Each structure stands twice: as C-alpha cells, then as structure tokens.
Amino acid sequence: TFRNLGVAETKDQLVGVNYLHSKSWVDKSNMIIYGWSFGGFMTTNMMVKHPDLFKVAIAGGPVIDWKYYEIMYTERYMDTPQKNPEGFKNSDLTQFSQNLKGRLLMIHGTEDPVVVWQHSLLFLKSCVDKSKLIDYYVYPGHEHNVMGKDRANLYDKITDYIFLHTKTK
Numbered sequence: 001t002f003r004n005l006g007v008a009e010t011k012d013q014l015v016g017v018n019y020l021h022s023k024s025w026v027d028k029s030n031m032i033i034y035g036w037s038f039g040g041f042m043t044t045n046m047m048v049k050h051p052d053l054f055k056v057a058i059a060g061g062p063v064i065d066w067k068y069y070e071i072m073y074t075e076r077y078m079d080t081p082q083k084n085p086e087g088f089k090n091s092d093l094t095q096f097s098q099n100l101k102g103r104l105l106m107i108h109g110t111e112d113p114v115v116v117w118q119h120s121l122l123f124l125k126s127c128v129d130k131s132k133l134i135d136y137y138v139y140p141g142h143e144h145n146v147m148g149k150d151r152a153n154l155y156d157k158i159t160d161y162i163f164l165h166t167k168t169k
Contacts, residue, residue: 003079003087005066006045013046017053029055030166034158036060037115037144040106041093044123047104048096056165058158060107061144064119065092094126103165105135107154109142135161 001008020026033054035043040062047057066074067081067088081088089095108120120136127134137157139146146154 001077003077003084004090005077005087006041006049006091009042010045010049013042014050032056032058032162032166034058034060035062038063040115044093044104044106045091047102048093048099051099051101054102056103056105056162058105058107058161059120060146060154061109061112061115062093062106062120062123063115064094064123067092068116068118068122070114094122097123097126097132098130100127100132100134103135103161105137105158105161107137107139107146107157109139109144109146111141112144114144 017031020031021028031054033043033046034057035041037060040059041064043057043059044062044064047054047059063069065088066078078084078087078091106120106123108115108117110117124134124136126132139150139154142150
C-alpha cells in the first residue's frame with residue numbers, strides 16, 4: 001500500500017464482492033457497503049471508482065484527501081505530496097466524485113480531530129460542483145466516533161437509510 005493507499009485494498013474488496021456475486025443467495029443489485037474512518041475512505045473509494053457495485057453506501061468520518069490527514073500516519077504510508085504527487089492525486093476522492101451512481105450517506109462529527117470535518121465537506125462540495133447528489137448527516141459536537149446516547153441515533157440513521165434505499169423481501 002505504500003504510496004498508493006486505496007489501490008491494493010480495493011483489489012481485496014473486489015475479491016470479496018466477486019465471491020459474494022458467485023452465491024445464488026446474494027442479490028447483486030441490492031448490495032450495501034459501510035465503513036468508518038479508513039473504512040469510510042474505502043466505502044467512498046468503492047462508490048466512485050467502482051460505481052456499479054453497490055446500491056447503497058454509508059461512509060462515516062471518511063478520509064477524502066490524504067494531504068489533509070495527520071502527517072505521522074500519512075507520511076508513513078503515502079510519503080509527502082511533494083515526493084508522491086501521483087499517489088496523492090489518485091487517492092483524492094474529490095477527483096472521482098462525478099462517477100458516483102448509487103446512494104451515498106456521508107456522516108461526520110463536527111469536532112473530529114482525527115479526520116477533520118474538512119474532508120467530507122470537500123467531497124460534498126465536489127459533488128455539488130459536479131451535480132451529484134449525496135446524503136449528508138452531521139453530528140454536532142462529536143469527535144471521530146459518535147458516542148453516548150447519540151450512538152443509538154447513529155445506528156438508527158444507518159438502519160433507516162439502508163431500509164429506505166434497498167428493497168426488502
């Protein structure tokens with residue numbers, strides 16, 4: 001993954017998706033992906049780089065552009081934007097937002113010191129600029145993880161979103 005976050009991991013996800021597609025009990029037209037933090041990055045990445053795979057996605061606290069993430073982690077895996085411009089460009093998900101097809105719910109806490117709020121706002125702005133619709137939900141005062149009584153609200157929001165946008169039998 002060094003200098004190319006999201007590339008090898010996406011290949012791993014595609015192996016899993018292909019396995020699920022091989023099963024008769026899987027409804028390929030009704031698949032969902034969910035992740036938080038790096039998982040939110042991967043969820044958004046899958047939705048914009050493989051837009052036909054998932055009908056619904058929920059991305060919480062997602063890294064959108066690695067140049068805005070904490071230096072210690074980013075430089076360990078990506079190097080610097082000056083030394084690895086191609087890697088940073090390829091992992092900047094705002095560059096691919098025009099590909100979005102399915103339903104995407106992006107969630108972020110306003111006080112997130114880990115993946116600062118700027119990440120999801122950049123993606124939201126990119127979607128607006130490219131006339132792509134996403135759903136966006138904010139947890140005022142919450143940090144990277146939604147905790148306390150609001151955690152039940154978070155899971156209610158996720159569950160409602162899934163049932164609203166998928167068919168159930």
